[in-house]
Amino acid sequence: MNIRAQVSSVFHLDKCIGCHTCSIACKNLWTDRKGAEYMWWNNVETKPGTGYPTQWEDQEKYKGGWVKQGEQLQLRIGGRWGTLGKIFHNPSMPTMDDYYEPFTFRYGDLTSAPAGNDQPTARPVSMVSGKPMKIEAGPNWDDDLSGSKIYAANDPGVVKLSAEEQQQLFAIEKMVMFHMPRICNHCLNAGCVASCPSGAIYKRGEDGIVLISQDKCRGWRMCVSACPYKKTYYGWSTGKSEKCILCYPRQEAGEAPACFHSCVGRIRYLGVLLYDADQIESVAMQDDKDLAAAQRDIILDPFDPQVIEDAKKSGVADQVIESAQRSPVYKFVKEWGLALPLHPEFRTLPMLFYVPPLLPVMSMNNQGKQKLADDFFSTLEQARLPMQYLASLFAGGNEEEVKAVYRKLIAVRIQRRSATVGDIPAEEVTKACTVAQLDTEAVDAIYRRTTLTRIKERIVVPPMLREQAIEAGMDPEQHKQEMGFGSRRPPKRRW
Amino acid sequence: MTDMILFGVFPYVAVALMIGVGIYRYFVDRYSWSSQSSQFLESRVLFWGSVPWHYAILIILMAHFLAFLIPSGWAVVVGSPLRLYLLEVTGLALGISTLIAVALLIFRRIGNARVSAVTTVVDWLVLLALLLQVATGVYIAFTLRWGSVWYLHTATPWLWSLFKLDPQVHYLAALPAVVKLHAFNAFLILALFPFSRLVHVVSVPLTYLSRPYQVVVWYRQRRTG
Numbered sequence A: 001m002n003i004r005a006q007v008s009s010v011f012h013l014d015k016c017i018g019c020h021t022c023s024i025a026c027k028n029l030w031t032d033r034k035g036a037e038y039m040w041w042n043n044v045e046t047k048p049g050t051g052y053p054t055q056w057e058d059q060e061k062y063k064g065g066w067v068k069q070g071e072q073l074q075l076r077i078g079g080r081w082g083t084l085g086k087i088f089h090n091p092s093m094p095t096m097d098d099y100y101e102p103f104t105f106r107y108g109d110l111t112s113a114p115a116g117n118d119q120p121t122a123r124p125v126s127m128v129s130g131k132p133m134k135i136e137a138g139p140n141w142d143d144d145l146s147g148s149k150i151y152a153a154n155d156p157g158v159v160k161l162s163a164e165e166q167q168q169l170f171a172i173e174k175m176v177m178f179h180m181p182r183i184c185n186h187c188l189n190a191g192c193v194a195s196c197p198s199g200a201i202y203k204r205g206e207d208g209i210v211l212i213s214q215d216k217c218r219g220w221r222m223c224v225s226a227c228p229y230k231k232t233y234y235g236w237s238t239g240k241s242e243k244c245i246l247c248y249p250r251q252e253a254g255e256a257p258a259c260f261h262s263c264v265g266r267i268r269y270l271g272v273l274l275y276d277a278d279q280i281e282s283v284a285m286q287d288d289k290d291l292a293a294a295q296r297d298i299i300l301d302p303f304d305p306q307v308i309e310d311a312k313k314s315g316v317a318d319q320v321i322e323s324a325q326r327s328p329v330y331k332f333v334k335e336w337g338l339a340l341p342l343h344p345e346f347r348t349l350p351m352l353f354y355v356p357p358l359l360p361v362m363s364m365n366n367q368g369k370q371k372l373a374d375d376f377f378s379t380l381e382q383a384r385l386p387m388q389y390l391a392s393l394f395a396g397g398n399e400e401e402v403k404a405v406y407r408k409l410i411a412v413r414i415q416r417r418s419a420t421v422g423d424i425p426a427e428e429v430t431k432a433c434t435v436a437q438l439d440t441e442a443v444d445a446i447y448r449r450t451t452l453t454r455i456k457e458r459i460v461v462p463p464m465l466r467e468q469a470i471e472a473g474m475d476p477e478q479h480k481q482e483m484g485f486g487s488r489r490p491p492k493r494r495w
Numbered sequence B: 001m002t003d004m005i006l007f008g009v010f011p012y013v014a015v016a017l018m019i020g021v022g023i024y025r026y027f028v029d030r031y032s033w034s035s036q037s038s039q040f041l042e043s044r045v046l047f048w049g050s051v052p053w054h055y056a057i058l059i060i061l062m063a064h065f066l067a068f069l070i071p072s073g074w075a076v077v078v079g080s081p082l083r084l085y086l087l088e089v090t091g092l093a094l095g096i097s098t099l100i101a102v103a104l105l106i107f108r109r110i111g112n113a114r115v116s117a118v119t120t121v122v123d124w125l126v127l128l129a130l131l132l133q134v135a136t137g138v139y140i141a142f143t144l145r146w147g148s149v150w151y152l153h154t155a156t157p158w159l160w161s162l163f164k165l166d167p168q169v170h171y172l173a174a175l176p177a178v179v180k181l182h183a184f185n186a187f188l189i190l191a192l193f194p195f196s197r198l199v200h201v202v203s204v205p206l207t208y209l210s211r212p213y214q215v216v217v218w219y220r221q222r223r224t225g
């Protein structure tokens, strides 16, 4: 046993209102710099939709993640020699056109234009070349554009569906969408780490946060391809790749990461999971359909005395074990089995889990009015979002995994309806709980964790090394745009 | 006298700069050590520039080094007319590839607005110096045949004399100006090396072939057992 601690997260998609506050919080803190404008370490996409960068899920195109080669795992971009051989030009590297060209407007023209008959306008200019440009894409270009023939119809998950399922999705009165916020998953079997020729990317032993050493990165830009989630970004001005740092400086000061802290829908949960690092490879080798379950199995019960003993032997601090026992992520993922990894078939063992959204699935169109379906369980089959679509997102195509989650979510709804409105008889509630394999206590606990939690219950930051604070008296404004990489110099190109 | 300055003194200046500034930059500003890839901004032309450029220049450089380091072995290789012929033809073909490739890289930096926006003065100096180097190289290969042989009696002893701190510039004295330009420009590129993206050449990531895929770093000593 080689037990390690991992700071992990759960995003509860039913609660996301798609406000993008998380993205802005992150942008203001970390990526408001030249060369980083286009980096959205946190982004919120509309599903079905093409996502950011466009069609990032299409690994035929971007070659992210791992593939099984007989008895071994290999990066999809190639073996070690293959990767080095492609170092002079990386054929699967996305370019700026797959994201968007960052732009601003010539606001000065509004005040400096000479008097005339026309209103002065602020023309858009490229933040790369400074030249006037036509804006053709942006960070959230297909926001809420579900049902679109350009965007949603080109979602790699939708393309895979049968014609019938696609029709089900796009029938005009059935049009459906949900929001999916994404950050780096701080994977256990990270593709970015494995692909870096310099070995600049690493996982922090104490908390599992994946970071890129800015001093070691040489701009070989292999990680951009190898991350199947496209969560490493190449800094086109600095010549260094950057990624989400899970706000480790904030966590080291005991604070929630910025996107978690600012989340309006309170959809984000954070906490420590204990896992056995010796199992990583064997889990990553499972068949697609078994991956979600295998990933649950690698997570250990922090209350089990044997696990506690082994964890101590492996050097996990007592306070971290104690923190793992309070982890809401453990509850959602393992105890209740409500949260699933995004695209486990990429085999990086992502450590961000999603509670799939219930509402777009269950709500039905009834003579022009949206209402919840009456006969809850049978409707799963005729759900507005095909189960296969959800299964291809969260369970490597295994519909049973997603259905099991939905049965639980539905049981919670039935129980709450019965308790608050009182129009559902008690035996119906018991029946729902039995089908969902939940006891009434768990149902109540899920309800409370989902709706009534305070920040300290949603976000349980383990005790971490505190970074030296900025000395009192320093003007933070003066040092804006410099922090976050342990750089003693501003992250700019100098040579 | 000019020869002495260009080929007896300047090489030491260039190498001193390369090592001195290189070490300074590596230890004081390692953040700046990067290939400065611009593929993110433009990928298609880069492919036709970067791939032939790198494969060809690496082989050509290797040949220059081998003929300098093990001249006796090299002499054996070029001893047979057939081998010499093959070598010269291959060298010329590779040389022409680098010339076309570097021309493409230059046009790309002029023609693409995004790439030209991230191009610095030093980037230009490097590309122009490399263009001059491969252009003179190809010209020499065309007009002064059998360079793989006469290199052994001119460049090799000159480079060794530099190495032994006893510069003998007379080995180059009788050579045409274009060869002298090629030799001087080679050291100019070395002098540019520490100030430019060329530093990426010494960071060839060969350790990638043997390191474990996953890297875990512990901030505190891991207390186990």
Ligand code: HEM
Pocket: A087, A088, A089, A219, A220, B035, B036, B037, B038, B039, B040, B046, B050, B054, B057, B058, B061, B105, B106, B109, B126, B127, B130, B198, B200, B201, B204, B205
């Ligand atoms: C095995 C050693 C080498 C490796 C791994 C390597 C790798 C790279 C990489 C990754 C780039 C960035 C390409 C991009 O824009 O995406 C690059 C650019 C470049 N390399 Fe190398 N290189 C090597 C050797 C050399 C040598 C020996 C030279 C010349 C003497 C050289 C000259 C250049 C130049 C001039 C560029 C800039 C091209 C441009 O963007 O205009 N490289 N190299």
Ligand code: SF4
Pocket: A183, A184, A185, A186, A187, A190, A191, A192, A193, A210, A226, A227, A228, A229, A230, A231, A232, A243, A348
């Ligand atoms: S999601 Fe994060 S940890 Fe996983 S491969 Fe991508 S960048 Fe690396």
Ligand code: SF4
Pocket: A015, A016, A017, A018, A019, A020, A021, A022, A023, A044, A179, A181, A262, A263, A264, A265, A266, A267
């Ligand atoms: S802040 Fe929260 S609710 Fe708003 S988009 Fe982000 S994850 Fe969704």
